[in-house]
Amino acid sequence: MNTEGAWFHDVSAGDDSTAQARIRDGEADDPADWPRLAVETGYADDVDAYYDELHSITTAAAETAVQERERADDQQLKHAVRAMDDCERTANELAERVAEWAGTRLADAGSGVGYARELVTGETSDRADADLVSLAQRVVALDDEAAELRRTIETTAPDVAPNLSALAGPVLAARLISLAGGLESLAKKPSGTVQVLGAEDALFAHLQGSAPSPKHGIIYTHEYVSGTVPAQRGSAARALAGKLTIAARIDHYSGDRRPELDAELDDRIETIRSGGDAA
Amino acid sequence: MSLPNGVTRRSFDGTQSLATTGEPVYGESTSEGWRQWVPDRSKLGAMFELGVDTGLAGGETVLYLGAASGTTVSHVADFAGPTYAVEFAPRPMRDLLEVAADRDRLFLLLKDARAPETYAHVVEPVDAIIQDVATRGQADVALSNRRFLRDDGRLVMAIKARSEDVTREPDAVFADVIDRLKTGYEILDRQSLEPYHDDHLAVIARPR
Numbered sequence A: 001m002n003t004e005g006a007w008f009h010d011v012s013a014g015d016d017s018t019a020q021a022r023i024r025d026g027e028a029d030d031p032a033d034w035p036r037l038a039v040e041t042g043y044a045d046d047v048d049a050y051y052d053e054l055h056s057i058t059t060a061a062a063e064t065a066v067q068e069r070e071r072a073d074d075q076q077l078k079h080a081v082r083a084m085d086d087c088e089r090t091a092n093e094l095a096e097r098v099a100e101w102a103g104t105r106l107a108d109a110g111s112g113v114g115y116a117r118e119l120v121t122g123e124t125s126d127r128a129d130a131d132l133v134s135l136a137q138r139v140v141a142l143d144d145e146a147a148e149l150r151r152t153i154e155t156t157a158p159d160v161a162p163n164l165s166a167l168a169g170p171v172l173a174a175r176l177i178s179l180a181g182g183l184e185s186l187a188k189k190p191s192g193t194v195q196v197l198g199a200e201d202a203l204f205a206h207l208q209g210s211a212p213s214p215k216h217g218i219i220y221t222h223e224y225v226s227g228t229v230p231a232q233r234g235s236a237a238r239a240l241a242g243k244l245t246i247a248a249r250i251d252h253y254s255g256d257r258r259p260e261l262d263a264e265l266d267d268r269i270e271t272i273r274s275g276g277d278a279a
Numbered sequence B: 001m002s003l004p005n006g007v008t009r010r011s012f013d014g015t016q017s018l019a020t021t022g023e024p025v026y027g028e029s030t031s032e033g034w035r036q037w038v039p040d041r042s043k044l045g046a047m048f049e050l051g052v053d054t055g056l057a058g059g060e061t062v063l064y065l066g067a068a069s070g071t072t073v074s075h076v077a078d079f080a081g082p083t084y085a086v087e088f089a090p091r092p093m094r095d096l097l098e099v100a101a102d103r104d105r106l107f108l109l110l111k112d113a114r115a116p117e118t119y120a121h122v123v124e125p126v127d128a129i130i131q132d133v134a135t136r137g138q139a140d141v142a143l144s145n146r147r148f149l150r151d152d153g154r155l156v157m158a159i160k161a162r163s164e165d166v167t168r169e170p171d172a173v174f175a176d177v178i179d180r181l182k183t184g185y186e187i188l189d190r191q192s193l194e195p196y197h198d199d200h201l202a203v204i205a206r207p208r
Helices: A016-025 A034-040 A047-071 A074-105 A112-121 A127-160 A162-168 A170-180 A183-187 A191-196 A200-207 A230-253 A260-273 B043-049 B071-079 B090-101 B138-144 B170-181
Strands: B008-012 B015-021 B034-037 B062-065 B083-087 B106-110 B126-131 B149-160 B185-192 B200-207
Touching: A016 A047, A034 A047, A047 B090, A047 B106, A074 A112, A074 A127, A074 A170, A112 A127, A127 A162, A127 A170, A162 A170, A162 A230, A162 A260, A170 A183, A183 A230, A191 A200, A191 A230, A230 A260, B008 B034, B015 B043, B015 B071, B034 B071, B043 B071, B043 B149, B043 B200, B062 B071, B071 B083, B071 B090, B083 B090, B090 B106, B126 B138, B138 B149, B138 B170, B149 B170, B170 B185, B170 B200
Parallel strands: B062 B083, B062 B126, B083 B106, B126 B149
Antiparallel strands: B008 B015, B015 B034, B149 B200, B185 B200
16 A cells, blocks of 8 residues: 555654644645545544544644744844844944044045945055954945845745735835834734834924924835925825735735735826826 | 535525535624625635536535635535645634634645645545635646546636736636636636626636
8 A cells, every 4th residue: 555645654643743744844746545545554543533633733734834934924024124224224334434544544545335345355555454454344244244134135025025015125015014013013004104104203293293294204215205206295105105004904914915906006106196186 | 506515595684695504704694503605705605696506516525725814715614525725825824723623624734726746645636626816827726736636526716817917808817817727627617706706707617
C-alpha cells in the first residue's frame, strides 16, 4: 500500500506536531483517496476517525500558521519603517558633523551623505583624515542600511496590505501603518484622521485655535497630493485619504486585492485636477 | 432545478429565503435551527436563488477555493459532506477557524489555490469544486485544480470580471475566461449573478 505523498505518511499516531508540519509543508502532485488509504494502512480505524483526526490537525495547523503569518506582518513592517527613518535621520545628522569637520581640514569639503561617500572612497593622507574617513564610513553604512530596509518594506508591505500598498506605494503604506500603530488600528480610523496622520502638531495647534486646520499629514508625500496645485490640494488629500481608508479596511478585514480601487482613485484625482468638481 | 438536500426555503421575518442548518456565522437570521442564507453576500446563494442548476445534491465531497471569511463555505459545510476549504489570507482564516470549530467535516487549508500541489497531499478526489477566488487568472486556478475533480464531478464557479481586468468590458472578460476554461472543461451552464452581484458570472462545468 503506497501512501507516499500522503500527509500522514510515516506519521505515528498521536504525533500531532509532525502531522501539523506535514499538512503545512507537505506536497503531492496529485490527490488520492487518502481516507481509504489511511484506513487500509491502519493510520485510522475507520473513515470517520480519519476525518475527526484530519479536522483536528488541519484546524490546529491553520491556527498556528495564522498566528505566525500575522506576527510576521504589520508589526514587523512598523519596526522596519521606523528603523529606516532612524537610519536616515542619523545618517544625515552624522553627515553634517563630517562636513563641518572636513571643512576645517580640506579646501574642497562638501556636505551631505553624498560627500561622506566621496570621502570614504578617496585617498587618506594622515591620521586626522583617517578619523574623519572612519566617521564618514558610519554615515555610509547607515545610509546603506536605510536602503536595505526600504527594499524590505517594498517587498513586505504588499503582502501585509495589498490594496493600501497599491494605492499609497509600499513605503507610505508602511508609514501609515506605523503612525496608526498597526493595520487594525489604521482600519478603524475615520478617513479624516488618516488624512492628517503625521500632522499631529499642526492639528493640535488648530484645535487650540491658533492655526488653520491641516489639510494633509504624511499623505503629502503621495504624488496625488504634492503634485496637485495648492488650491485643489485639500480636495485631493481628502479623496486620497478616503480611498486609503477603504483600502486599509479591505486589507484588514478581507485581505483580497481589489484593483477597482486604483481605478476609482485615478478617476477621482483626474476630476479634481481638471477642476471639474471641487467637492 | 432542485435545491441540494439540506438546503431549503424558509420564512425569516416574513420573507422567504434559502436556509441551512448549523451554527450562525455572520449575524444572519435564525429560526428553529435554520440559518438564513443571504444571496447578496454569497455567490453560491445567489446561484440557488436565481435557479442555476449547480448539480449539487447535498452530502458530496467538496473542494472550496477562496473560502474568505466563510460566509458561503459555512453553508456548504452545512449541506455537503467532507469540505476542504482553501484560503490564502491569514486574516479571513482567523474567522474560518470559528466556522470550523462548529463543523467537524470542514477542513481548513491556509494555502494558495494557484498551487494545488501544496494541498494535494491532504485533499481527496471530490465530487464538486466550488471556486470564488478574487485573483487574476481565475480560469487557470480552475484548470490546475481539475486534478481533484472526479470524472463525473462538477465545477461551480463564480467569475469576477474585475479581478481579471478592471478596464475591460465584463462580457469580454467572461468570454476570455470561458475560452480558457474550455481547454479542460465542458461548460454546462452560465448565468449572470445580477442583481445580487454586479459583474459576476456563474459557470457550471464538468471535466472533459
